[in-house]
Amino acid sequence: MAKEAMGYTQTTPRYIAIEGPIGVGKTSLSKRLAYSFNYELLLEKSEQNPFLERFYKEPKRHALSTQLFFLFQRVQQIQELRQEDMFQPVRIADFLIEKDQLFAKENLDTDEYALYMNVFRHLTVDAPTPNLVIYLQAPTDVLLDRIKTRGISSEQYIELGYLDNLNHAYTEFFHYYDKSPLLIVNTSEINLVANEEDYQQLVDYIKSNPTGTNFLNLNRSLL
Secondary structure, eight states: OOOOOOOOOTTSOSEEEEEOSTTSOHHHHHHHHHHHHTOEEEOOOGGGOTTHHHHHHSHHHHHHHHHHHHHHHHHHHHHHHHHSOTTSOOEEESOOTTHHHHHHHHHSOHHHHHHHHHHHHHSOOOOOOOSEEEEEEOOHHHHHHHHHHHOOGGGGGOOHHHHHHHHHHHHHHHHSOOSSOEEEEETTSOOTTTOHHHHHHHHHHHHTOOOSEEEEOTTSOBO
16 A cells, blocks of 8 residues: 555544444555544554353353453553543544443343443443444445454354344434534445545545535535
């Protein structure tokens, strides 16, 4: 990949979050954008969760411990952000703190979810709001194929039904999302990492400092 560092400008969003279901390509895109804009990279670090593989094997048994670990991890990351000089850093993140509640609602039973929310309310979760959120979509069968192809051992236990429910939960969540400007991208026929034309169009969109909700459609033109 040719060097392409473009740097931050006054019109470029200072804090960009990339979101979407498992296997959609959040981390790969986050890494390329961080390189292009010379931004600090803030990653989800799901591999640090010792309960995650156990959750994929036995979801009901390990859901609560998995979600609480992620919650505490997010809070720690946010606290570290708050301790840094907010006048200097510009960031790309491959997660939103709000998505933890999406997973919790999907994975926990009623009593566990009530406990999770009680813990959440007693923590200081004062996350900075992104200046742009990029929501990556793909059909569930495409996500499952990508998960199988990339071969992360813990993810091989993910079942089609779970992934499909999660995909629908993301769709509903972003249907109502209005905290930040939002770009929705269907990645089933767009490769934002390997295809230079697709990627450059995304970069141009980001540099335009967009507002509202927009879509990147499959014929490679912005609506």
